[in-house]
Amino acid sequence: MTKSLPRLLGLLLLGLLQGCDSDGDRDQNPEELIREITIVSSAPNDGTASLTTTLTATLYLPKEHRRGLRYPVIIHSHGWGGSRISSTEFQNLKPATAASTLDYVSQIDSQLVALREAGYAVISYDQRGFGRGGDDGDEGSDGGSHGMSPDFEIEDAKAVVDWAASNLNLIEDAAGDPRVGLLGSSYGGAFQVMLAAEDPRIDAIVPSITWYNLRDSFAPNTVLKKAWLIAICNKIVDEDGAELSVEMEAACTQVRVSFNRELADAPVTESLFFDNSLASYFADPGFSMPKVDALILQGVRDTLFPLNEGIQLFNQLSTGGGDVRLLAHESGHGGVRSGSGSQGPIGQAYCGKLDAITVLRRWFDEKLYRRNGVPIPRICAALDNRQSVQVESLTPATGEFSVSIPPLTTVLGSAHNNVASATGEALFISGVTVTRSNQVLLGTPVAQLLVQAGPGNLDPTPTSGLNAAAVFIGIGIEREGTVFLVDDQIQPILSTDERANGTPAPIDLVAVAEKLEAGDKVGVLLYGKHDLYENHPIGSSSTGTNWQNNVATLLGRVDLPIATMTDIITR
Numbered sequence: 001m002t003k004s005l006p007r008l009l010g011l012l013l014l015g016l017l018q019g020c021d022s023d024g025d026r027d028q029n030p031e032e033l034i035r036e037i038t039i040v041s042s043a044p045n046d047g048t049a050s051l052t053t054t055l056t057a058t059l060y061l062p063k064e065h066r067r068g069l070r071y072p073v074i075i076h077s078h079g080w081g082g083s084r085i086s087s088t089e090f091q092n093l094k095p096a097t098a099a100s101t102l103d104y105v106s107q108i109d110s111q112l113v114a115l116r117e118a119g120y121a122v123i124s125y126d127q128r129g130f131g132r133g134g135d136d137g138d139e140g141s142d143g144g145s146h147g148m149s150p151d152f153e154i155e156d157a158k159a160v161v162d163w164a165a166s167n168l169n170l171i172e173d174a175a176g177d178p179r180v181g182l183l184g185s186s187y188g189g190a191f192q193v194m195l196a197a198e199d200p201r202i203d204a205i206v207p208s209i210t211w212y213n214l215r216d217s218f219a220p221n222t223v224l225k226k227a228w229l230i231a232i233c234n235k236i237v238d239e240d241g242a243e244l245s246v247e248m249e250a251a252c253t254q255v256r257v258s259f260n261r262e263l264a265d266a267p268v269t270e271s272l273f274f275d276n277s278l279a280s281y282f283a284d285p286g287f288s289m290p291k292v293d294a295l296i297l298q299g300v301r302d303t304l305f306p307l308n309e310g311i312q313l314f315n316q317l318s319t320g321g322g323d324v325r326l327l328a329h330e331s332g333h334g335g336v337r338s339g340s341g342s343q344g345p346i347g348q349a350y351c352g353k354l355d356a357i358t359v360l361r362r363w364f365d366e367k368l369y370r371r372n373g374v375p376i377p378r379i380c381a382a383l384d385n386r387q388s389v390q391v392e393s394l395t396p397a398t399g400e401f402s403v404s405i406p407p408l409t410t411v412l413g414s415a416h417n418n419v420a421s422a423t424g425e426a427l428f429i430s431g432v433t434v435t436r437s438n439q440v441l442l443g444t445p446v447a448q449l450l451v452q453a454g455p456g457n458l459d460p461t462p463t464s465g466l467n468a469a470a471v472f473i474g475i476g477i478e479r480e481g482t483v484f485l486v487d488d489q490i491q492p493i494l495s496t497d498e499r500a501n502g503t504p505a506p507i508d509l510v511a512v513a514e515k516l517e518a519g520d521k522v523g524v525l526l527y528g529k530h531d532l533y534e535n536h537p538i539g540s541s542s543t544g545t546n547w548q549n550n551v552a553t554l555l556g557r558v559d560l561p562i563a564t565m566t567d568i569i570t571r
Helices: 005-017 087-091 104-117 153-167 187-198 214-218 226-240 246-256 267-275 278-282 307-318 356-368
Strands: 034-041 053-060 073-077 121-125 172-174 180-185 202-208 293-299 324-329 379-382 387-391 398-412 427-433 439-443 446-453 470-479 482-485 491-494 512-515 521-527 551-560 562-564
Touching (some): 034 087, 053 087, 053 153, 073 104, 073 153, 073 187, 104 121, 104 180, 180 187, 180 356, 187 307, 202 356, 214 267, 214 307, 278 307, 293 307, 293 356, 307 324, 387 439, 398 427, 398 521, 427 470, 446 470, 446 491, 470 551, 521 551
Parallel strands (some): 073 121, 073 180, 180 202, 202 293, 293 324, 324 379
Antiparallel strands (some): 034 053, 379 387, 427 521, 439 562, 446 551, 470 482, 470 521
């Protein structure tokens, strides 16, 4: 796109105000070191039937560029409904830390300033369909969002790498192999892992609070995570003016229908969720993950993309032979009723003494500039906002620590829910009494439950022809007479799930990380209804109706991942 005359005058005036060439001024000569650029992707613009799509981006060059030195490039993109870091925003950015009052995503994005000062070129670009009217008056990138499709958004990302390789003075490991890093959170994390799966030119990535399998995040065990889905679609459709592709519009229409509650009610979304995920690559028997160094930042209290997604990314990216680390902190997508969960407000991006926000620059320094890095454990898991453990692998759930659920245990949507409080109306079943103070919950609980529709159950959308019921289950701890839901995490199990027919097969629940105290009673919290799966936006105080008439009976067991830790690190 062509810059407007006011924009050109503004850049010229800014350059005059900030003075002449000075190595101590990061914003020197912005008309030279900061450039608004357009990049043409070979993926079609399905909104206009054009065979190419134009992407808007802002380029930030380091001082090394003026000196004729080579440098790596960091390619950055935004979250869902967001936009690139424009030149105006960049001028006002200051590198933050995990202790900053900025929101988590802004903390991550603020590191672009530190990276440029450290000698990296930075390209921040608008994903197709986004950036409308939000970036210094331009119209953002063309096309409509497909929600991170390999055929569209990932082809766009390749075009950005191509542009950087052709137009910048990049360090190369071999001819045609520039040093490239990727940065971004949520939607801006997903493009990283999928691009790294396709493009061997990618050297180092920092995927943050993102997904491995979007279907597992948005519809675990085929139950729609309605509150998040409604909020996500409301933001795009009603608030941001973003452009969606035809299938994304159809998916949003289906999930926002008030009485839809199961994946069968929104068939457009099923393949869309899975295809727009790294999981789809690994479903191909012929796929082999290229080598990439990855620092995965995931939130243990993230109710949109929980720790399971980070664990899956860790496991699958590791198959490529790169240096892969997982840093699980207490921040991320919060989203609980009334803004505060069972354990209080969501925490900060610390893992013990490690600051996830500032450590990422040192990660890129080590991987792209071959400078001395900072020691990062293979896996660091925050147990709360101050304590953490560092391990080589997570604890498997075993029968040594198990919760038995008696036959004909019944949960009711009308009675066992979180409408009045996070846990007060839920059914708590204790299974393990902690006897030592050096034990932790760390890993993925595993349930073997038979769930059936009970007498009087009412399924408002029996698309499958079955009368489906569900139980919503989380790990609970009773401490000094009070029960809390660990990490605010809930997993639905649907009665029509084929794994629950006959002898129940193991089902992974949401992974957790929590310090235990002597005297704690660890068990499960059972809900017949939970607002994460209700027909209102996330964080709403409304009372949903999707599972109000849910009646489910269940029996079985839940095995817990409890380990003894001799070295708990405190910040």
